[in-house]
Amino acid sequence: MRIKLRFFASLRERLGRSEEMREVPPGATVGTVWELLKREHPELAAVERSLAFAVAQEYVDKTHPLQDNDELAFIPPVSGGVDA
């Protein structure tokens, strides 16, 4: 299956790219892809606790199964608005 990955904010800067296409095995979940990324970038383990995931622009957890052509976004802590 081909999956589109999207990275935002601090994660985009850390990885040096905002998106990529990736081939993943059938049956892969969000967690499968995250483990692959962590293997390539061990420093990502530090942000794991604060990371959220979205597939097709809806929040999902790591067990969410992926389908061909899905868009999987890695969402660092959001900080819209103001700290007023």
Place this chain on the structure above:
Amino acid sequence: MPDEHSRILCKITQDSIDLQELIDFVADPSAGAMTTFVGTTRNTNDGRRVIRLEYECYPGMAEKEMSKIGAEALARWPIKKIAMSHRLGQVDIGEASVAIAVSAGHRHAAFEACHYAINQLKETVPIWKKELYEGGELWIGAQTGTTGSFQRVQEEDRA
């Protein structure tokens, strides 16, 4: 009562926020109260001298999550309409980065729904803020993490 779609306005804009546009949207003959909230860029944060803020979003999902907040507010309080606008890109000191307007028959619901909307917006809408301060820059939230509170919000929705 008009359908939900015509009672919620969500905007994400590169331009200055037009508060009057939000007020005009929520204006309603059956409303006895309108509340507005405007969030502005403060010149200090945690002891740092802030130069400006820069916002980015996940286009599409950010609008979707804002619409959900509007629908939740309409379901929880007897309000007439709700409008939200968030700015992207560079926002200088004193300028607005977010604004919310709510109309209701009576002020209590308008205040409560407006308060709810700004709190939820900060928890669930995929918008990120980089603070440029004297001596460096920082993605706000990336140090402490807000996923814990995000999960709490989801659990409340399921309950």
